[in-house]
Amino acid sequence: MNCPEHIVLLMHEQLDGDILPEDERTLKEHLSICKSCQQHFYELEKSIALVQSTSHVEAPAGFTANVMERLPKEKRRVSVQRWFQTHPFVVAASFFLILMGTSIFSSWSNDQTFSVSRQSNLIVENNNVIVPEGEVVKGDVVVKNGNIRIEGKVEGSVTVVNGEQYTASAGRVTGKITVIDEMFEWLWYKIKSIGSDVIGVFE
Secondary structure, three states, rough: OOHHHHHHHHHHHHHOOOOOHHHHHHHHHHHHHHHHHHHHHHHHHHHHHHHHHHHOOOOOOOOHHHHHHHHHOOHHHHHHHHHHHHHHHHHHHHHHHHHHHHHHHHHHHHHOOOOOOOOOOEEEEOEEEEEOOOEEEOEEEEEEEEEEOOOOEEEEEEEOOOEEEEOOOOOOEEEOOEEEHHHHHHHHHHHHHHHHHHHHOOO
């Protein structure tokens, strides 16, 4: 078909129902004398009729599910990578918790040395810490891998990790007394300590 391009455009406008009256007359005059364009226009009309006749056809029930089942299974590694890409915050938080937990567990296993918080009026004998009678210790006292005996007063909390705490009848603690002798209790204590430090930075 070697007819002018604008004639083909007029055919499409006619089939779309958007053609102007004067253009429609031009198209009809051309079709009346051009057998090639008549054939081409006829083929376009048939194609449109075919599409319109199949517009009501619906896929059978379960068609999509059946097609999806027959598709090759996605490799597990690909699906895991996609999950990581769509949940970056969860992945980062999980890695942080794993690393932190590993670090804390390692320090629990390896750190068996005796230590105590620094207050001048505490008496330290071997692995035993004593708050002498009549003395007032200001601030929290933390004893690791040792024992504490409170005969005086502690204006704060007392935490004993891997040890024991004794309070004489005259001894007093204004805060909380915590004895940690299990790994998970110690882990929770460390998490709370880290959380308190982080909150302190932002305050």
